[in-house]
Amino acid sequence: MVAHNPLFHGRWTLKKFNATVVNDIWPEVLFFSAVATMVYLVSTMTSTKLSINTGLLTVLGTVLGLVISFRTSTAYERYQDGRKMWTNINIASRNLAQFIWIHVPTERPATAQQRTELEAIIEKKTMVNLVQAFSVAVKHLLRGEPGIYYQDLYPLICHLPRYANMEAGQRIPEDILPLFREVHAAGEIPHVHPHQNVRDAVQGHKPQKTASLPDPKHDHDLGGKDEDSKSTNASWYQSLGRRSPRKQRRDSFDPEKALAHVDSEQPLKPARNPPETTVYDYVPLFRFFKWVILIIFRRTASLARMAAERKKKGARDALGRKRKVEEIESNVPIEICLYLSSYTAYVMKQGLVTPAIATALTNNLSSLQDTMSNLDRIRSTPLPFAYQAHLRMSLWLYLFFLPFQLFATFGNLVIPATAFASFLLLGFLEIGQEIEDPFGYDANDLDVDSFCLHIEREIHEITAHHCPTPDVFAFSPWNQPFAPADRRTAEMLLKNPTQRYTVPDQDINLQPGMASIRRTLLNSWRTVDRVTRDS
Incomplete structure (x- = not known):
């Protein structure tokens, strides 16, 4: 396999430029280049020679390079662990969907709860959809996006129970389950069914549809x-x-067009909701001036913010005191796993699966939860602040004094040498910080959205399988089971089971039966082994 050079493969775009760290480090590179320029001008235009001994910085440079290498390697290890964890989610989701779709029967025994074939298929497809929803929920959890009201998640789980009490007459706001607590916290009323008129009670809000479909x-x-x-x-x-x-x-x-078309109590957020790009992202130097302005006008900004909060509806009561707003603390992937675990317990209680399949279902559910915990560990455990701060300050001091060391050796080349050294060292340090949390929207983060879409495609491919018996395809006239030694089809073999098999390179006639079949399979191995080898 030939790997393409990313610098010269394809055309350069603004997105590809943002994927580099040049946009993040150029102010620092410019600053240290300016220091080098100052050292050169002072040393050549005055009698003062700004030059120091090269011994100390040489030793410090070696140590600093090793520390930066360790920093980058640690961040890349987290990046690789994140990719491995998503592979585990893919495998467990695929296995879980296969076990539910194939091994849970549609024809129920007399001892189990009776279902028509259509009801059984609806039941299994609903649970498979929850498997698909798990990966989407994990994606939003890793990106710090709480709740369920997203265009790619809500259609998959909107049918789940919303109240602890299932009876319609006993549903009160205090009985809302954690999964749908966000609507209650926002002062809205969760509807019971998308076709009921409950949405008129949601303060005149018109439900938003999840995708733009034809009228x-x-x-x-x-x-x-x-x-x-x-x-x-x-x-x-x-x-x-x-x-x-x-x-x-x-x-x-628009991948959301492949999802269900349902109504929601509040507007659905996009499946991808990256932060808006501002001028500070392209000119990081402006962040310093922004920080200075905020410090100078902190009092004014604080007063303006307090006035805006008073104007906000429901932010304060009549006495000006802050109202306590409930936070959404529901862990959506865990909630989905609870429903999948309940279904596993249901099929086990009904005797629909064998103990081996029940064990496989439980193991794959445990794998999903373990993987989610490991992903959350990667996201929520950055390197200690003291380590990062000390490393960056040490590198700044090293690059600041580097021109004083290089001037005596490089002369007028001290400016490009300092620029190159700062670009190299700062670039590796910035790469480590860029990839240590690989689940966001940055250009160098893992493409979590494509992982979820890949799981969605595989799950739908599984449910497209209609689970036929081997009689449908094993004895087909298209099937040549003993090729390449015997290219007769299964239909021909069954029509003439007494026909003898003759070995092509030997004039030996075997008696019909298993001896002939074994010789056929052995000769197939010899043929394949000879044909598939290069030498």
Whole structure:
């Protein structure tokens, strides 16, 4: 496999430039280059020679390089661990979906709770959808995005119970389960069913749909017979998750269109909600001036913030005291695992799965929870502040005194030498800080969204399997089970089971039966071993 050089593969864009650390370190590189310029000008234009002995900084440079290397290696190890953990989620999700879809029967025994075939398929597909929802919930948890009201998560779990008491007459706000506590904290009323008129009670809020799908009233126009056939056909392509032939994929790519179309009590947040890019991201030097301005006008800003809070509806009571707002503390992945564990207990109690399959279900659920804990450990355990601060200050001091050491040897090359050294050392230090939390929206973070979409595709591929018996395909006329030694199809073998097999390179006729089959399989191995070797 030939790896492409990322610097010269493809065209350069602003996104690729932001993926480098040049945008983060250029103010520091410019500063130390200015120090080198000052040393050169003072040493050449005056009688003062700004030069120091090279012994101390040489030793310190070696130690500092080793420490920076350790810092970068530690951050990359966290990056690799994060990728491994997502691979574990992928494997456990795929296994769990396969066990539920294939090993939980649709035809229930007489001792179990009776289900029609359609009810059993709906039941299993619902639980498989919860497996898909787990990875999406973990993604939002790692990005510090609490709650469930996201376009890629809410359609998968909106049908779950919302109250501790299932009876309609006993549902009160105090019985709302933690998963849906966010609506109650916001002062809204969670609806019971998307088609009921409860949404009118939610302070006149109009529910938001999770995706832009064609209007049902235009469904009869999908053939494109009216004057708006072009726009209708484009909507038809979108409803199928395909792109219109006249539309580029980058313009029509919307994975949320593959999800259910449901109403929500409050507007759904986007599946990807990165922080807005400001001028401080492109010119980090401005952050210093912002910090100075905030210190100078701290009192004014504090008064303005207090006035804004008073104007905010519900922020304070009539006496000006702050109201206590409930925080959303529900761990959504754990809640999803609880429902999956309940389903595992249900199928075990009903006797629908064997003990071995029940053990596999439990082990994969445990694997999902262990992996989620490890991912949260990577996210919430940065390197100690003292270590990072001391390392950065030591590097700044080293680069500040570096021109004084290099001037006697390099002369007028001290400026580019200092710029190169600062670019090299600061770049590695910034890379370590960039990748130590690899679950955000930065260009160098793991593509967690594509991981979730990959799990979604695999799970839907599993549920597309209709679990046929071997009779459907094993004895097909397309099947040549003993190839390459015997290229007869299964249908031909069954029609003439007494036909003898003759070894091609030997004139030996075997008696029909298992002896002939064993010789056939052995000859197949010889053929494959010979053909597939290069030498």
